[in-house]
Amino acid sequence: MRGTLLGIGVGPGDPELMTIKAVRAIEHVDVLAIPVSAAEEKSIAFEIVQEVCDIKDKVILPVVFSMSRVKEERLQSRKKAVERVKKELEAGRTVAMIALGDIGIYSTFMYVKKELETEFLIKMIPGIPSFCAGASKALISVVEGRESFVVMPSFQDSEQFVQALQQYDTVIVMKAGRKMKEIYDLLLKWNRLDQTTVIANCGMPSEYIGSFDVNREYGYFTTLIIK
Amino acid sequence: MRGTLLGIGVGPGDPELMTIKAVRAIEHVDVLAIPVSAAEEKSIAFEIVQEVCDIKDKVILPVVFSMSRVKEERLQSRKKAVERVKKELEAGRTVAMIALGDIGIYSTFMYVKKELETEFLIKMIPGIPSFCAGASKALISVVEGRESFVVMPSFQDSEQFVQALQQYDTVIVMKAGRKMKEIYDLLLKWNRLDQTTVIANCGMPSEYIGSFDVNREYGYFTTLIIK
Numbered sequence: 001m002r003g004t005l006l007g008i009g010v011g012p013g014d015p016e017l018m019t020i021k022a023v024r025a026i027e028h029v030d031v032l033a034i035p036v037s038a039a040e041e042k043s044i045a046f047e048i049v050q051e052v053c054d055i056k057d058k059v060i061l062p063v064v065f066s067m068s069r070v071k072e073e074r075l076q077s078r079k080k081a082v083e084r085v086k087k088e089l090e091a092g093r094t095v096a097m098i099a100l101g102d103i104g105i106y107s108t109f110m111y112v113k114k115e116l117e118t119e120f121l122i123k124m125i126p127g128i129p130s131f132c133a134g135a136s137k138a139l140i141s142v143v144e145g146r147e148s149f150v151v152m153p154s155f156q157d158s159e160q161f162v163q164a165l166q167q168y169d170t171v172i173v174m175k176a177g178r179k180m181k182e183i184y185d186l187l188l189k190w191n192r193l194d195q196t197t198v199i200a201n202c203g204m205p206s207e208y209i210g211s212f213d214v215n216r217e218y219g220y221f222t223t224l225i226i227k
Numbered sequence: 228m229r230g231t232l233l234g235i236g237v238g239p240g241d242p243e244l245m246t247i248k249a250v251r252a253i254e255h256v257d258v259l260a261i262p263v264s265a266a267e268e269k270s271i272a273f274e275i276v277q278e279v280c281d282i283k284d285k286v287i288l289p290v291v292f293s294m295s296r297v298k299e300e301r302l303q304s305r306k307k308a309v310e311r312v313k314k315e316l317e318a319g320r321t322v323a324m325i326a327l328g329d330i331g332i333y334s335t336f337m338y339v340k341k342e343l344e345t346e347f348l349i350k351m352i353p354g355i356p357s358f359c360a361g362a363s364k365a366l367i368s369v370v371e372g373r374e375s376f377v378v379m380p381s382f383q384d385s386e387q388f389v390q391a392l393q394q395y396d397t398v399i400v401m402k403a404g405r406k407m408k409e410i411y412d413l414l415l416k417w418n419r420l421d422q423t424t425v426i427a428n429c430g431m432p433s434e435y436i437g438s439f440d441v442n443r444e445y446g447y448f449t450t451l452i453i454k
Contacts, residue, residue: 009359014248019355020279021243052247102355104362104369117366124363128246128329128353132236135331136351139344142331148379148387150395156373167390168377 003030003089005120006096007109009127013044013100014203015051017128023053025125030093031059033085035108037067044204044221045098061088061095065108082115089120100221102129106153106174130223131172134199137209140227143170155179158186165190170227177220184214192226199223230257230316232347233323234336236354240271240327241430242278244355250280252352257320258286260312262335264294271431271448272325288315288322292335309342316347327448329356333380333401357450358399361426364436367454370397382406385413392417397454404447411441419453426450 006025011017026032026049034046039062049055063084066077088095099107103124113122131151135142143149147169154175155161161183164171176183177200187193193212200208200222208216212224233252238244253259253276261273266289276282290311293304315322326334330351340349358378362369370376374396381402382388388410391398403410404427414420420439427435427449435443439451 007363009363011246016248016251017246017353019238019244019246020250021241023247024243102359102363102369104359104367106370106372107368110368110371113366122366124366126244126355126359126363128355129359132329132331132353132356136234136236136329136353139340139349139351140331141334141337142329143333143378143380144337145333146380146383148377148391150375150377151370152375153370153373160375163394164375 002120003091003093003095005085005089005113005116005122006094007103007107007113007124008096008098009101009103009107009125010045010048010098011101011128012130012133012202013048013207014133015048017133017203018048018052019125019127022125022127026053026055026096028094029058029096031061031088031095033061033063033095033097035065035097035099036062037065039064045100049098078111082112085112086116089116099127102127105129130174130199130202130221131225133202134197134209134223135225137202138197138199138225140197140225142225155183158182161186162190165192165226170225173224175220176224177218177222180218180222181214183224184212187212187226195227197225199225229347230318230320230322232312232316232340232343232349233321234330234334234340234351235323235325236328236330236334236352237272237275237325238328238355239357239360239429240275240434241360242275244360244430245275245279246352246354249352249354253280253282253323255321256285256323258288258315258322260288260290260322260324262292262324262326263289264292266291272327276325305338309339312339313343316343326354329354332356357401357426357429357448358452360429361424361436361450362452364429365424365426365452367424367452369452382410385409388413389417392419392453397452400451402447402449403451404445404449407445407449408441410451411439414439414453422454424452426452
């Protein structure tokens with residue numbers, strides 16, 4: 001009797017944007033694994049789940065994925081997280097690891113999956129990505145007709161970003177929070193600020209959806225849609 | 228008393244991948260507008276809704292969006308569709324127009340919205356895009372870490388497609404059904420068939436998720452994920 005590992009996307013923030021499938025799966029598992037970047041840290045994904053799902057009988061298992069700048073620390077914490085989840089699976093329990101947004105888009109779950117997929121049964125349940133929810137809230141499309149779009153994480157390389165702006169109808173930057181000033185300067189330079197929508201803390205009380213106000217504070221999970 | 232127009236994404240095919248918000252909104256509206264490409268044609272989006280939502284008190288309004296190759300016919304049918312929805316809104320009714328997948332990604336709703344947004348209140352509810360659901364079913368990620376991805380509709384231009392393959396970690400082609408042979412030849416030429424997952428009729432009984440078998444028949448709503 002070996003356990004099953006589920007990766008579940010819980011959507012971008014609004015608890016009602018969880019799918020029926022995600023709610024049912026979470027209510028069915030034995031253990032809920034909650035990725036956090038430090039012990040005792042709050043998890044937005046877990047807050048979403050608590051709003052909608054009946055989890056009073058679940059074992060809650062916070063698993064730390066360090067976001068340290070030191071690579072060795074990140075790898076060590078990942079290894080520990082995998083070991084912790086594995087222990088539950090070996091005991092025959094079903095474990096769901098949750099993620100904000102979609103489970104296939106920049107989720108921590110994929111690291112754990114890769115380490116455990118040869119030994120255990122894996123399932124994945126998709127969630128609404130933040131850029132879809134943000135576009136809907138802003139009453140804009142992501143793409144129409146024959147348009148194409150690019151999605152990039154944060155912002156590594158200004159050349160790649162500018163090239164995407166020139167080649168594609170829509171460019172989406174996720175987890176943009178730490179690079180907002182640099183992105184602002186590039187959008188100003190390329191005269192694209194008018195076509196930019198900022199989506200911060202989508203679906204949460206602190207939500208901001210609107211034009212690019214460079215004087216605001218933006219959190220890590222800020223998404224930009226540039227049409 | 229003027230009505231409200233809602234655009235609602237119902238996800239890729241599996242009824243359980245509808246969000247709680249979409250189910251509640253559909254059960255709350257007066258009129259359900261169902262886009263079809265010809266009168267009497269079946270709507271997959273409507274089949275999904277019927278599985279999950281209680282719609283016995285709803286007015287069901289099929290609206291035809293012609294997919295004719297003649298532009299004038301497409302425009303005429305769009306105009307008629309908008310008029311039909313407008314009549315309901317003017318009577319003070321709340322109308323939900325549904326779409327497969329996400330409401331902001333290649334949805335017919337955007338045409339109707341553009342024509343009516345100055346006169347009526349609009350709301351949009353996102354849905355799970357087919358490529359997210361397909362990746363989850365195939366147990367692959369869309370993107371991880373610092374990767375970027377491109378989404379393009381069908382397949383217009385082989386140069387643009389090959390460029391995307393070279394520049395981005397993941398390329399997704401939606402509504403690829405009519406161009407499968409051309410895409411196959413390009414993937415063969417560029418030695419990318421091994422990295423390609425085909426997602427056809429995701430979440431439906433006729434679902435196929437797997438490698439690119441060029442001898443299969445594929446429907447219009449086929450998605451390719453090339454990593």
